[in-house]
Amino acid sequence: MANTRSSACKIPVIDIFDENSKPGTSAWISKCKDVRAAFEQYGCFLATYDKVSSQLQDDVFWSLQQLFNLPTQVKVQNTSDKPYFGYFKHPCIPLSESTGIDNPTILEGTQSFTNLMWPKNNKTFCYGVGKYYGSHIKATDYLLRLINYRVPHEDERDIDACPDHTDKSFMTILHDNEVVGLQVKTKEGDWIGVEPSGSMFLVMAGDAFLAWSNGRIHSPIHRVIATEAGKERYSLAFFSFSGEIIQTPKELVDEAHPQLFKPFHNMDLLRLYSLDDVQKYVDFISQAKCGA
Ligand SMILES: O=C(O)CCC(=O)C(=O)O
Numbered sequence: 001m002a003n004t005r006s007s008a009c010k011i012p013v014i015d016i017f018d019e020n021s022k023p024g025t026s027a028w029i030s031k032c033k034d035v036r037a038a039f040e041q042y043g044c045f046l047a048t049y050d051k052v053s054s055q056l057q058d059d060v061f062w063s064l065q066q067l068f069n070l071p072t073q074v075k076v077q078n079t080s081d082k083p084y085f086g087y088f089k090h091p092c093i094p095l096s097e098s099t100g101i102d103n104p105t106i107l108e109g110t111q112s113f114t115n116l117m118w119p120k121n122n123k124t125f126c127y128g129v130g131k132y133y134g135s136h137i138k139a140t141d142y143l144l145r146l147i148n149y150r151v152p153h154e155d156e157r158d159i160d161a162c163p164d165h166t167d168k169s170f171m172t173i174l175h176d177n178e179v180v181g182l183q184v185k186t187k188e189g190d191w192i193g194v195e196p197s198g199s200m201f202l203v204m205a206g207d208a209f210l211a212w213s214n215g216r217i218h219s220p221i222h223r224v225i226a227t228e229a230g231k232e233r234y235s236l237a238f239f240s241f242s243g244e245i246i247q248t249p250k251e252l253v254d255e256a257h258p259q260l261f262k263p264f265h266n267m268d269l270l271r272l273y274s275l276d277d278v279q280k281y282v283d284f285i286s287q288a289k290c291g292a
């Protein structure tokens with residue numbers, strides 16, 4: 001049964017867009033220290049950003065509602081060679097479905113997804129924010145997953161909408177339609193409920209970041225418990241994956257901190273945990289009847 005209790009302990013809130021802390025200033029250095037301490041202790045922090053209007057928030061989550069209301073035959077057309085990048089629904093996780101936009105930071109990525117889902121055009125779905133991003137994204141692959149958690153039936157209240165897991169990404173940014181459900185586990189084993197807010201974005205480290213940092217950065221276990229009574233939950237999960245081999249920098253390895261991880265490819269880590277291939281799990285599903 002889902003343990004819904006959450007601790008009074010709070011995830012650190014950091015104003016990373018503070019105008020006064022320009023790179024190089026002492027305010028900026030102190031903010032960097034806050035970010036590092038939050039990643040080491042909690043594996044995540046809440047970034048405040050109040051420039052997203054409530055109109056834009058409403059438009060985005062209204063679009064997600066339209067998207068998930070499309071016929072299944074349309075939604076399953078979003079496939080990918082990469083694990084976890086296409087449409088996903090799994091019998092073990094009956095309350096949720098999600099779909100991925102590969103390359104969401106460039107206009108073409110969002111456009112080709114929009115054309116696939118709405119061949120007759122949907123001008124409101126695609127915002128084309130990609131032009132604001134520079135060349136620094138070169139070595140990073142981005143994936144935007146659009147997630148829907150349906151309202152559980154009477155007999156499904158104890159099923160976690162998204163079971164306990166750590167992310168296989170380098171970093172993840174989460175934002176939802178202000179319906180509670182997301183919880184993060186502390187190192188001490190307490191669950192912290194993330195207070196939903198239109199101006200909060202949860203920035204979370206993934207396992208790839210943990211490995212790169214030689215175990216210094218914490219990649220927290222998190223989950224989504226059954227949503228508020230009668231409320232459907234929508235969330236945006238913005239994952240970044242390293243496009244290069246993940247190798248711990250030599251500065252982070254010494255006698256006291258021997259190297260914990262062999263170099264690996266972020267996509268191989270993701271593939272290892274992928275549930276995309278439902279066929280692999282057929283026996284497991286029928287034997288364990290998981291989710292039932
Ligand atoms: O929906 C959420 O807020 C969390 C989603 C999540 O943890 C994931 O997709 O990895």
Ligand SMILES: [Fe+2]
Binds near residue numbers: 222
């Ligand atoms: Fe996650």
